[in-house]
Amino acid sequence: MNVEVIFAQMLMLFAMMLTGYWIWKKEWFDEAAYQKLSKIVVNILNPILVIYGVVGKDSGGDAELVLWNLGFVALFYVILILTGLVYVWVFRPAESERRLYRLMTIFPNVGFMGIPVISAVFGEESMIYIVLYMLGYNLILYTYGLALARKAAEDAGSVVSREQNQWKRMINPGTISSVAAVIIFLFGIPLPAPAVNFCDYMGNATIPLSMLLIGMSIAKADLKKIFSNGKIYAYTAVKMLLLPILMIVLFRPFSVEPVIFGVFILQLAMPVGSIVTLVAKESGADETLCTNGIVLSTLASIVTIPLVCMFL
Template structure:
């Protein structure tokens, strides 16, 4: 895969991030605007993109690759969950261990993963990413919340399984059903999902830029252990996996999706999970800082990882 092609794509995404950053700094948008745009993105635009990925008639997804894709997804989560324990111990972050584990396991497979991989492979990769998102949503609202609440007394812990029924999960299920059964979708609906889904890339990047603009730079870059964590997450793990697991590669696109999913920054949903299900302000802040730092660094680290594919 061409390093410079991917770098150009990442720089284009970075330019969109800068638009959000600049818009917040000159007061074109506010915190409230960002929150509302995030709801629009999570509940409408991203679900539309998932469905659009299986409606594109020019894309012919290979059903015989689904099993291989599911194997990579299983390996993806087993690796990250398994590595999260020793890495958190090695970093010696004390009571923050659970938070670092969350940041390692739950990457931004949606808002960053889809734009990056779609810019490389086109709509053909979206159906395979959809399975990552479906499993991700199930795990974030089960294992993720269990991690977030681990330090709380049992009587204070919440049952959040019902939260798995959300637009992201529902749209992922619908996308898979459409892919399997090929129902006859009216052209008007196809056009709708195409237009709305294509808005995800600029919207998601602009919202990330707004988030970065809201936090003082000293607070983002003031934690040495976050630098070490970012290097491990964004470079060490994906590069080692790209080298060591290369003998498993059959379909190039699925292998690249797997490796680049490992190279994605931490997902913004982590801070929301920590805030909602038992996090203290300090713990929520470390997650927010980790998300922002890994997102910024990923602009450079993802092209570097591509060199090893």
């Protein structure tokens, strides 16, 4: 794998984040505009990019690879759940923070950052593999993830918010587009040229707008407070460097399809997902730790992802 190319891609994405940071500091965006643009990216542009990534792809020889990828997706979440448990056992964070560290570990940014980074590294052919991670993400987040966040709130003595319709929340544009992408790919369903062009133009807006939003979220954070938290540094090193490199070493003796394995490793190396803060807040847990983890891990990813790729 050409690490120089990957580092150049990460620098390009970082430049987009820096632009978002500058836009926020110039006060060209306020919180309301930020939230509205986030909704557009998450609910419209990201799903369209997912669809476009599989349009016109021949599933003939790839169906078996999709099944292999499904196995790696299952392994991915098992590894993250176990890593969260091991981390809190080894580093012994405060009782009120233990489940939050586990929550941050299990739910990396597989979509909002995973899609632009992985598609930049492996191209559009990786999209069919990414969508299965997103399907698993939604399923686990709105079941196990919510339960974990509520337990974290109870540990902190907070009032827990009870969401009665978590199953309905799994039916969202991300899940729908992922299911549609799998169906289109497996059955080779053609889309008319105007629809393909629409998906092309709209999907191309996803990467720059996603990076602008991440830059704005960094600009909103109290960086001085985040950088003074030593435990977050240790967590970031374990999650974004030690874990993916360990998996690379363990799988080295085996012959695995490079793109499937590369997507698996890069998803492990992704920063904490922004949805974690929202889930913690809704459940009554202290979202400050989650916000700190998101910001620091996102900044670190500019360096850690190319480092991980050096071992691939």
